[in-house]
Amino acid sequence: MHPLTDEGGTAPGWTANPAVQPGSPVGPEGIAGPAVHLNQVTKDFAQTRALDAVNLTVPAGQMLAILGASGSGKSTLLRTLNGLVAPTSGTVQVLGCDVTSARGRQMRQLRCGVGFIFQQFGLVGRLSVMENVLSGALGRIRFPRAGVLSYPRGLRLEALSHLERVGLADRAFQRSDTLSGGQQQRVAIARTLMQRPTLLLADEPVASLDPETSAAVMSLLLEICQEKGLTVIASLHQVELARGWADRLVGMRSGSVVLDGSPRDLSGDEVMEIYRGVVR
Amino acid sequence: MAAPTLRQTRQPAMRTAPPWTRQRSALVALVLVTVGGLVAGWRYIGMGVLPLFTGIGNIFKFLGQTVPPNFADFPHTLNLALVTVCMAVVGTAMAAVLGVIVGFLAARNTTPHPAVRWLARGLIVLCRSIPDLVFAIIFVEALGVGVLPGVLALGFHSIGMLGKLFAEAIEQVPEQPREAVTATGAGRFQNIATSVWPQVMPAFSSITLYRLDINLRSSVILGYVGAGGIGFLLNQDMGVLNFRHAVGIVIVIFVLIVVMEYVSALIRRSLIGTDAPATAAGGTRPAGSALPVLPAPLLSRLAAAVIPRPRRAIGAPSPDEAAAVPGTSGTLPDRVRRDPTLPPWTASRVHQHLFAAGAVLAVAVSLWVAEINPVSAVTSVRQIWDTFTLYFPPDFSTDRAGLISGTLQSVSVAVVATTVGVLFALPIGLAASRNVAGRWIYRITRGFLVVVRAVPELILAIVFVVAVGLGLMAGTFALIVGTVGFLSKLIADGIEEVSPLPREAVLSAGAAKLQETVTSVIQPAAPALVGDAMYMLDVNFRSSTVLGLVGGGGIGFILFQSVQVLAYRTTGAIILSTFVVVLLIEIITNWLRKELI
Numbered sequence: 019m020h021p022l023t024d025e026g027g028t029a030p031g032w033t034a035n036p037a038v039q040p041g042s043p044v045g046p047e048g049i050a051g052p053a054v055h056l057n058q059v060t061k062d063f064a065q066t067r068a069l070d071a072v073n074l075t076v077p078a079g080q081m082l083a084i085l086g087a088s089g090s091g092k093s094t095l096l097r098t099l100n101g102l103v104a105p106t107s108g109t110v111q112v113l114g115c116d117v118t119s120a121r122g123r124q125m126r127q128l129r130c131g132v133g134f135i136f137q138q139f140g141l142v143g144r145l146s147v148m149e150n151v152l153s154g155a156l157g158r159i160r161f162p163r164a165g166v167l168s169y170p171r172g173l174r175l176e177a178l179s180h181l182e183r184v185g186l187a188d189r190a191f192q193r194s195d196t197l198s199g200g201q202q203q204r205v206a207i208a209r210t211l212m213q214r215p216t217l218l219l220a221d222e223p224v225a226s227l228d229p230e231t232s233a234a235v236m237s238l239l240l241e242i243c244q245e246k247g248l249t250v251i252a253s254l255h256q257v258e259l260a261r262g263w264a265d266r267l268v269g270m271r272s273g274s275v276v277l278d279g280s281p282r283d284l285s286g287d288e289v290m291e292i293y294r295g296v297v298r
Numbered sequence: 299m300a301a302p303t304l305r306q307t308r309q310p311a312m313r314t315a316p317p318w319t320r321q322r323s324a325l326v327a328l329v330l331v332t333v334g335g336l337v338a339g340w341r342y343i344g345m346g347v348l349p350l351f352t353g354i355g356n357i358f359k360f361l362g363q364t365v366p367p368n369f370a371d372f373p374h375t376l377n378l379a380l381v382t383v384c385m386a387v388v389g390t391a392m393a394a395v396l397g398v399i400v401g402f403l404a405a406r407n408t409t410p411h412p413a414v415r416w417l418a419r420g421l422i423v424l425c426r427s428i429p430d431l432v433f434a435i436i437f438v439e440a441l442g443v444g445v446l447p448g449v450l451a452l453g454f455h456s457i458g459m460l461g462k463l464f465a466e467a468i469e470q471v472p473e474q475p476r477e478a479v480t481a482t483g484a485g486r487f488q489n490i491a492t493s494v495w496p497q498v499m500p501a502f503s504s505i506t507l508y509r510l511d512i513n514l515r516s517s518v519i520l521g522y523v524g525a526g527g528i529g530f531l532l533n534q535d536m537g538v539l540n541f542r543h544a545v546g547i548v549i550v551i552f553v554l555i556v557v558m559e560y561v562s563a564l565i566r567r568s569l570i571g572t573d574a575p576a577t578a579a580g581g582t583r584p585a586g587s588a589l590p591v592l593p594a595p596l597l598s599r600l601a602a603a604v605i606p607r608p609r610r611a612i613g614a615p616s617p618d619e620a621a622a623v624p625g626t627s628g629t630l631p632d633r634v635r636r637d638p639t640l641p642p643w644t645a646s647r648v649h650q651h652l653f654a655a656g657a658v659l660a661v662a663v664s665l666w667v668a669e670i671n672p673v674s675a676v677t678s679v680r681q682i683w684d685t686f687t688l689y690f691p692p693d694f695s696t697d698r699a700g701l702i703s704g705t706l707q708s709v710s711v712a713v714v715a716t717t718v719g720v721l722f723a724l725p726i727g728l729a730a731s732r733n734v735a736g737r738w739i740y741r742i743t744r745g746f747l748v749v750v751r752a753v754p755e756l757i758l759a760i761v762f763v764v765a766v767g768l769g770l771m772a773g774t775f776a777l778i779v780g781t782v783g784f785l786s787k788l789i790a791d792g793i794e795e796v797s798p799l800p801r802e803a804v805l806s807a808g809a810a811k812l813q814e815t816v817t818s819v820i821q822p823a824a825p826a827l828v829g830d831a832m833y834m835l836d837v838n839f840r841s842s843t844v845l846g847l848v849g850g851g852g853i854g855f856i857l858f859q860s861v862q863v864l865a866y867r868t869t870g871a872i873i874l875s876t877f878v879v880v881l882l883i884e885i886i887t888n889w890l891r892k893e894l895i
Contacts, residue, residue: 100481130483140478144496146641153492157483163491167640174639191641206478213482 051114053078053217053249054099059108061094061273068094069105070273076251078216081243083260084253085277086270087293092253095270096219099251100132101125113217130157133210133248135220135239139202143195147186147205150194151177154212173212180208184238200231207239211246218243220252224259233259257289324893328828336717339710343770343851350775353765360541360764367549368542375531379550382527383558384664385445385520386513388672389452391661394506397457401464407476408468408490418461426458427880429840430516431847432873434525435861440685441678445668448525450675452513460509467501468494503569503653507562514558518551518754522847526668529756536760548757555752568649689870696868700856705875708852711774712839719781719838720831726782727789734793734819744790750783759845773850777838785834792826793819828894832887836880843876 054076061069068091076082084092097103098110101117110117115128141150152169155177163169169177181187184204189197194205203223210218223239224232240263243250254260260267261281269277269292276292277284316322339345369375402408404418430451437447471494479493521529528547535544641647665672694701729735730743759776766772801818809817846854853872860868 102477102481126483126485128483129481132481134478134481136474136478136481138474140474140481142475142479142493142496143472144499145492148639148641149492149496153479153484154482156479156485156488156492161488163488171639178639190638191644209478209482 052076052111053080053113054251055111056095056098057109057111059095059098059105059110061091061098061103062106067273069098071108072273072275074268074275076249078249079247081240081250081263081265082252082268083264083266084251084268084270085255085257085260085289085292086253087255090270090292091273092270093221094273096134096221096251096253099217099219100129100134102134126157130213131216133213133215133218135203135206135210135218135223135252137222137225139199139206139226141194141202141205141209143193145194146191147181147194147197148174148177148190150205151181151208151212154209157213177208177212180211181205183211183242184208198231199227200235203227203235204238207235207242211242215248217249217251220250222253222255225255236263257286321893324890328890328894332717335713339714342710343707343714343774345714345771345774349766349771353767357761357765360761364541364545366542367546368540369546370543372546375528375547375550378528378531379554381445381668382517382521382529382551383514383554384668384670385448385525385527386452386510386517387660387664388668388670389449389517390456390506390510390513391657392449392453393456393460393509394502396453397460397464398502400457400461401468402490404461404465405468407471407473408494410486418465422458422461422465423881423884424458424877425454425456426462426836427840427877428455428873429843429876430455431519431523431844432857434520434523436685436689437682438524439688440682441674443524443526445526445670446675448517448520448527449668449670451520451525452517455516456509456513459512460505463505464498464502467498467505471497500569504566507566511555511559511562514555515754519756519844519847522756551754551757552752555754556748559748559752565653569653688866689873691867692870692874693865693867694871696865697856697860701853701871701875704853704856704872705879707770708839708842708854708876709879711770711777711842711850711852712835715774715777715781715838715842716831716835718778719785719834722778722782723785723789724827726786727793728815728820730786730790731793731819733796733798734815743786747783747787747790750779751787753779753783755780755841755845756848759848759850763849768849768851770851773842773845773852773854776845776850777841780841781834781838784837785830788830788833789823789827792823792830796822825894828890829887832883832890836883836887839879839883840876 052075054074056072056074059069059072060067070091072091072095074095084095086092094103098105099112099117101120105118108118112128113131115124117125117128120128142153145153152163152173155169155173156163159169159173178187178190181190184207186197186201186204186208189201194202197205220239224236227235236259240250242248252260252264264281267277267279267281267284267289268275269289271292277288400418400421403410403414404422406415409415409418433451433454434447437450438444441447441450475493475497476489479489484492517527518529518532521527521531522533524530528551532544532547532551535541535547664670726743726747729739730747732740735743755776758779759773762772762775766775796819800822801814804814804818842850842852843854843857844850846852846856847858849855853876857869857872860872
């Protein structure tokens with residue numbers, strides 16, 4: 019599925035679904051069917067029900083925004099998609115793989131193809147920017163790596179090219195915890211590119227950034243997703259930001275999908291309805 | 299007119315006293331139990347301050363017999379001192395390697411299975427609770443007199459502390475990067491190597507260096523039971539009352555410990571000091587951080603000369619290739635021709651490599667100098683196991699009364715020494731904090747603490763035995779002095795970590811210096827202080843077993859009696875009792891931590 023990078027190859031020009039148009043029935047890498055399919059997915063934590071019988075199908079190439087207040091289940095939904103959270107009941111299928119039953123190697127292989135952008139970036143602070151980006155390739159190689167030097171040169175060149183794409187090539191050997199929030203999230207994007215994903219999940223990718231930076235990071239992320247033809251599922255709470263790029267809006271409240279449609283068909287009032295009565 | 303209005307608006311239910319929380323009751327209970335323990339322990343061991351004054355004459359008489367110190371056969375002494383250092387180095391290295399493994403198994407977030415975690419934690423408590431001296435007795439029994447038993451004793455005992463502190467450091471690693479690396483499809487081992495290991499490395503090195511200091515002090519004592527090193531010589535001299543020569547040895551030990559303390563402080567500071575990263579990726583210019591060891595340009599030049607750039611010949615890009623990598627060729631000065639995919643040799647990287655190479659070299663040299671053959675430890679596993687089995691099943695019945703009173707005595711000694719030590723260590727710790735005391739007070743106090751800590755407790759105990767006679771009191775005094783030296787430093791280090799921001803705020807509100815110290819320095823540092831005091835209680839209990847060796851009384855006294863008459867199974871019972879007490883202290887500490895912090 020994910021061939022090892024050959025030494026010396028930079029492979030910066032990979033695209034996930036070159037031919038896929040939004041709504042196309044052809045999935046990534048020729049797998050027919052949707053990129054994501056959730057059937058009656060429920061997740062209970064100790065006290066609360068985070069997801070309540072969620073059904074959702076996302077065709078390959080779609081750019082989907084999940085809206086909802088804090089605690090509405092957006093993060094849990096995204097985490098079930100790459101197996102970070104195991105649902106209590108229901109089935110989750112991602113890129114033709116049954117996430118609910120995947121274990122070990124199978125699960126890791128699935129995660130390789132699914133990029134995940136976290137709100138808090140998730141960089142290893144004491145490692146250099148370069149090493150953080152290279153860690154995106156861990157799923158493709160066998161052994162743990164002791165540092166930049168132990169990655170094949172081909173991967174190192176690829177990492178630099180991704181850093182170049184996010185505009186941070188000159189910071190490659192700086193320690194990542196010295197970067198600003200916006201720069202750290204760009205490094206996280208480069209790390210995700212290193213995975214060469216076909217599906218990108220983003221959990222509040224710009225919620226920790228100031229408005230100006232968040233607009234810049236968001237547009238960079240979307241630009242890259244469009245270039246590579248990625249399927250995108252991003253949770254957000256800025257409604258207007260989501261309307262600007264999403265093909266489809268899904269609203270969540272108390273663990274259920276309460277709204278589903280294209281931004282053109284949904285009025286502002288309808289969207290704001292999902293935030294009603296949720297006072298925390 | 300304003301006052302009555304205020305009174306009117308005050309609700310009858312409004313309270314100004316803080317609510318009586320669980321935490322507050324626990325705190326009050328802790329104070330009461332401590333005071334009660336101090337009084338009960340004080341009476342149980344028959345402590346008094348008076349004998350110290352009446353005994354001062356004895357101390358002077360004793361010291362009179364030791365001057366001038368006799369440095370006869372100095373090369374031999376120095377050689378044994380070197381062997382002692384080597385023992386400490388190899389023992390610490392062994393404990394570090396094993397401790398890392400145990401630590402990863404014992405940490406909540408990296409353990410493969412909860413059952414493995416509890417096993418690892420059990421091993422940690424077991425290693426901690428058996429004093430290195432007891433390990434030394436067992437290994438000397440199994441392998442004969444020599445250096446290897448000492449190394450194994452230090453190594454096994456240190457696994458306890460290193461494993462515990464390593465596991466705590468691992469549990470403090472933030473969860474988010476781990477989750478992010480998991481999400482890239484990395485395996486468990488890859489994940490630990492990528493997202494945990496780099497984050498805990500500084501803590502690991504600093505803890506290990508700290509343990510090296512401790513082990514150097516303990517290795518002196520190990521010679522007393524035939525586990526090699528300079529302690530063996532010291533014991534000989536004390537036995538034939540050759541005090542002048544003994545003091546010569548003590549001076550050598552003292553210098554050794556002080557030097558080691560400074561060296562490890564330098565290494566620690568240089569490792570942490572260069573943590574500041576390079577400002578630009580492309581430059582060979584080292585980071586502009588303060589380098590206490592050597593000036594930075596000198597260091598990197600040295601490194602450039604000594605350390606070849608790895609893979610440069612193979613990996614160096616042709617000019618076209620470098621140009622093909624976007625963004626990097628432009629940002630690099632043309633004269634710096636290097637592979638853009640390789641990290642530059644910044645000062646911090648040079649330091650890290652030098653440190654790693656130095657550590658490996660130190661262990662290799664130590665093995666060679668002290669003629670330690672690590673293989674023989676593996677080949678004599680059978681003998682060691684056979685010796686261990688001699689101690690089981692433990693025999694509690696033969697000396698039940700002695701066992702109970704000995705344990706109670708040792709607990710009393712530990713409680714009294716710790717509480718009295720805390721009373722002295724608080725003001726001294728404040729005086730030794732850079733951010734509280736004036737510059738000169740800080741320096742003088744720190745210097746004083748280095749001196750106090752450089753005197754091994756064993757020697758303190760001998761001096762106090764001379765002053766107040768054999769028994770519990772001498773051991774308690776020795777432990778009080780040891781506690782002050784050790785705890786003051788811990789307290790000072792804790793206070794120096796207190797955030798300066800609230801202090802500024804309190805000062806801005808017009809508080810006096812003392813008010814400011816109490817509200818914004820002592821109070822934030824208090825939880826750490828409780829933890830440190832409990833740690834000292836633990837250390838003191840184990841030390842009190844060691845001091846029985848020179849007549850300090852307590853459980854140590856019956857321990858060595860039973861060792862001398864080869865009553866193995868009674869010894870086993872005593873070891874098991876100390877294990878239970880250490881475990882109890884551990885449980886109480888954890889409970890206190892949960893309730894108070």
